[in-house]
Amino acid sequence: MPRIAINGVELTYEDSGRGERPFVLVHGFTGFRDDFREQLPALIGLGRTIIYDHRGHGDSAHAGDATGYSFDQLVDDLRDLLGALGVARCDLLGHSMGGMIALRFVLAYPQHVASLVLMDTAARAPDRMPRAPLAAAGAIARSQGMASLAALLRGRAADDPSRPDAERRLERELGEAFWERRRRRLVAMDPEAFVLALELVDQPALTDRLHEIACPTLVMVGEQDAGFLAPADELARGIRGATKVVIPAAAHSPQLENPPAWIAPIRQHLERVRA
Numbered sequence: 001m002p003r004i005a006i007n008g009v010e011l012t013y014e015d016s017g018r019g020e021r022p023f024v025l026v027h028g029f030t031g032f033r034d035d036f037r038e039q040l041p042a043l044i045g046l047g048r049t050i051i052y053d054h055r056g057h058g059d060s061a062h063a064g065d066a067t068g069y070s071f072d073q074l075v076d077d078l079r080d081l082l083g084a085l086g087v088a089r090c091d092l093l094g095h096s097m098g099g100m101i102a103l104r105f106v107l108a109y110p111q112h113v114a115s116l117v118l119m120d121t122a123a124r125a126p127d128r129m130p131r132a133p134l135a136a137a138g139a140i141a142r143s144q145g146m147a148s149l150a151a152l153l154r155g156r157a158a159d160d161p162s163r164p165d166a167e168r169r170l171e172r173e174l175g176e177a178f179w180e181r182r183r184r185r186l187v188a189m190d191p192e193a194f195v196l197a198l199e200l201v202d203q204p205a206l207t208d209r210l211h212e213i214a215c216p217t218l219v220m221v222g223e224q225d226a227g228f229l230a231p232a233d234e235l236a237r238g239i240r241g242a243t244k245v246v247i248p249a250a251a252h253s254p255q256l257e258n259p260p261a262w263i264a265p266i267r268q269h270l271e272r273v274r275a
Contacts, residue, residue, distance in 0.1 A: 001013070001014060001059060002014075002015075003059075003060075003061075003089050004081065004084055004085075006055075006077050006080045006081050006084065007055075007073070007076055007077055007080055008063075008068075009055045009060065009061040009062075009063060009068070009077075010060065010061040011053060011054075011055065011060045011061070011077065011081060012033070012052065012053045012058060012059035012060045013050060013051065013052035013053070013081065013220065014033060014040075014049075014050070014051050014052070015048070015049075015050050015085060016040065016044045016048070016049050016050075017043070017044035017045075017046075017047055017048045017049045018047065018048055018199075019047030019048035020048075021047070021089055021090060021091060021114055021274065022047070022048040022049060022050045022087055022090050022091070023043060023046065023047060023048070023049050023050070023090065023091045023092075023270060024041075024049075024050045024051075024078075024082070024087070024090045024091070024092050024093070025049070025050070025051045025093045025098075026052075026054075026055070026078065026092070026093065026094040026095065026098035026099070026101055026102050026145040027051075027053070027054065027058075027095055027096075027098050028095045028096030028097040028098045028099075028120075028121075029055070029096060029097040029191055029196055029197060029200065030185055030186060031057065031058075031095070031096070031098075031185055032054075032057045032058025032059070032060075032185060032188060033051040033052060033053050033058060034058065034181070034184070034185070034254060035095065035185075035253070035255070035256075036051055038234065038259065039255050039259060039262070039263060040120070040174065040230065040258070042263050042267075043263075043266075046266075046267060046270050046271075047270070047274070050085065050087070050090070054074055054077070054098075054132075054189035054193075055068065055069070055073070055074070055077060055190075055193070055195065056068070056069060056189060056193030056196075057185075057188065057189055057190075058114055058185075058188050058189075058193065059188065062190035062192070062193070063192065063193075064190065064192060065192055066192045066195040067190065068192070069190075069193050069195050070195075070196070070199060071100065071101060071104060071196070071199050071203065071256055072104075074101045074196075075101055075104045075105050075108060078101060078105050079105065079108075079109060079112070082088075082112060083116075087112075088112065089111070089112055089114045090112065090114065090116070091113075091114055091115045091116075091171050091269075091270060091273060091274075092105070092106065092112065092113050092115070092116055092117070093116075093118075093208060093255075093266075094116075094117070094118060094119065094121060094256075095115035095119045095120060095121065096119070096120050096121050096252065097120070097121075097196065097200060097226075098119075099118045099119055099120070099121025099122070100121055100122065100123075100200070100203065101272065102116060102118065102121075103118070103121070103123060103206055104212075106204070106213055106215065107206070107212060107213070110212075110213070110214065110215070113215050114178070114216075114273060115152070115215050115216040115217065115218075115269065115270075115273040116213065116215055116217040116218070116237060117214070117217070117218045117220065117266065117269060118217065118218070118219050118220070118232075118235055119220045119221070119254070119255075120220065120221050120222060120228045120252050120253075120254070121208045121226050121228065121231070121232075121235075122228060122231030122232075122234070122236060123205060123206040123209075123210055123231065123235055123238065124203065124204055124205035124231065124234075124236070125130060125200065125201045125202070125205075126201075126205055126225070126227045126228055126231060127227040127228070127229075127230055127231065128162075128226060128227035129200060129201055129227060130201070130209070131198065131201045131202070134194075134197035134200070134201065135197075135198065137149060137153075137194065137197070138191070138194030138195065138198075140152065141189075141191035141194050142191045142192070142194070146186045146187045146188075146189055146191060147183070147186075147187050149186060150182065150183040150186040150187060151183075153182075153185075153186075154179055154182070162226075164223065164224035164225070164226070164251035164252075165224060165251075166221075166224050166249055166250050166251040166257040166258070167251050167252075167253075167257065168255060169249075169257070170253075170257050172176075181247075192245060203267060207234055207238055210234075210235065210238025210239050211238060211239070211240060213239045213240070214240065216241065216269070216272070216273050217235075217239045217241070217242040217243070218242070218243050218244075218245065218266075218269045219232050219235045219236045219239070219242050219243065219244040219245070220232075220244075220245050220246075220247060220254065220262070221244075221245075221246055221247065221254075222246075222247045222250035222251045222252060222253075222254040222257065222258075222263065223246050223247060223249070223250060224249075224250065224251040225250070225251045225252045225254075229254070232244060232246075243269075245265045247261045247262055248261055249261070250262070
């Protein structure tokens with residue numbers, strides 16, 4: 001995969017398909033571009049598609065120091081990646097933490113965003129995301145390594161009553177591949193990047209600025225993604241003219257848990273804003 005030097009690190013990206021204005025996908029915390037692997041052929045069929053790994057995630061370089069990770073830095077990385085690829089305007093999707101980055105990006109650089117898709121994300125600290133467990137996970141990652149953290153999370157999953165049915169169903173369907181995918185995401189991550197988890201829960205709310213977003217916006221949320229249902233309502237109410245879609249039989253990763261119900265509104269959105 002190609003890599004490009006951006007703000008002191010090399011970011012891995014994929015730029016596929018054809019079209020004047022690309023669809024750019026921004027993954028979430030602990031994720032990487034593989035989160036959209038199965039959907040990439042369909043997206044490329046709709047036009048030029050760019051996916052990339054945040055610094056400290058996937059195949060992108062590690063900053064190696066917690067000071068190299070912040071929401072502001074990830075916004076700057078997105079801006080400069082688009083500039084380096086010659087993208088003046090794009091249709092932008094942000095998933096989870098990636099949606100928080102996309103929100104900050106469109107507020108800072110509205111001229112670069114033709115339309116917005118906000119997927120299982122929030123304009124504030126999400127519901128049901130306590131700080132202490134995230135801080136503890138970061139401490140384990142630093143002291144024992146990411147592979148140990150992946151094994152620990154897997155061991156706890158079976159008895160976790162908060163796991164949604166959609167996630168458990170996907171685990172049954174994929175078998176060991178489900179856990180291998182999760183392990184791969186975690187072991188690729190810089191342990192120091194766990195500082196971003198604290199930004200997730202400590203972030204100042206952007207709800208009072210949502211009215212500033214003027215581009216066509218699609219808000220998507222899995223019907224079982226309990227912590228993001230109310231934030232999705234807030235996004236849809238706060239952004240003028242926004243459309244909200246609830247993905248049935250899906251939780252925090254609807255592109256994996258119910259792909260047909262995820263791609264259909266994406267296709268409709270892109271066809272409408274590119275007409």
